[in-house]
Amino acid sequence: MQGSNTVAQQVCGQLVHEHQNIAHMNIARQILECLFRRRSLAPGQDHELSLQVLQPHLAKVVQAIESGRQIEMVLPAFPGKSPSRKKTLSHLPDLAEHHAIDELHRLCKEIQEIYAPGALIHICSDGYVFSDLVHVPDADVKAYTDAIQDYAEQHYSGTFAHFDLRDAYPPLDCLDAMREEMMIEHGQSLVLLQQRFKDDPHMMLMYCGIHRFLSEDYSGLKVFAGMSLNAVKKVAKPASQRVIQRSEAWSALLQARYPHCLRLSIHPQLAVSTKIGIRLVPTSDLWRTPWHSVAIKRRGVVTLEKRSNVDERYHRLVFRKGRPCHYASAQ
Secondary structure, eight states, rough: OOOHHHHHHHHHHHHHHHHHHHHHHHHHHHHHHHHHTTTTTTOOOOOOOOOOHHHHHHHHHHHHHHHOOOOHEEOOOOOOOOOOOTSOOOOSOOOHHHHHHHHHHHHHHHHHHSSTTOOEEEEEEEHHHTTTTTTTOOHHHHHHHHHHHHHHHHTTTTEEEEEHHHHHTTOOOOOOHHHHHHHHHHHHOOOHHHHHHHHHHHHHHHHHHHHHHHHHHHHHHGGTTTTHHHHHHHHHHHHHOOOOOHHHHHHHHHHHHHHHHHEESOOOEEEEEEEEEOSSOSSSSTOOOOOGGEEEEETTTEEEGGGGOOOTEEEEEEEEEHHHHEEEEEO
């Protein structure tokens, strides 16, 4: 009789465990579906949420649920404003960034409605990683990063954590040395990277996107004044490759530091990927980001656009706390 009770208890325990596993998997799927509603996909990718699409991320979410932990996400983003005033209003964050942070907070609130412990987003600013390549002074990166952290903390304390290159190498007091150390530890050679551009269509798509944005930025800077667009594009080519090279080294550093976190990206991704491309603010250009743009507010809806494309006859420049913030549509 005692043996029968023991078997019954084991079977019962197994059924309870299986029930918990099913419940955890259902919650994990709901959380990922919430995330994927904001997904940014590369052109031609299927939006269907198949098990194959969810698979690279399920285990991390389930493990967090089983442990009762927050769902943690890593987002390399908010590097610093484009230095080209053809694109941006100033070197500081404005409504474009604030709206993006507001949207990320809404995402975390939606996850909390599904799963009580909620979510935490690690904003891992990559501004210092390639500031020298994109011609943004490190002092401007610091002012921008500090302002982002202040806004997030003032409005959404507990939703975000912040990390940048200075936090990765605290013993070093020189940003050039930090960048060099990062490349020694996590960098890939340019020769191998250039071969990947040839072999991988998604890598070539990323290179073309970065090269286009960097060429636009350079063409708006005094240091390149008087140069033809083709000449600027030629200068931007190796710089674009190095931006991607350092960005990948930064990604590898973050993967080593945050192996349990979901990996978000501000760039469009393939449907099946270890990264989840995420749309921060509506825009007609998949590659446009808040830090390459101005915000336009029309009837309460915020979108992104290059400053040079804004027709100021129909849009009013709005200031907040004495600084340019966004354009408001007069229509």
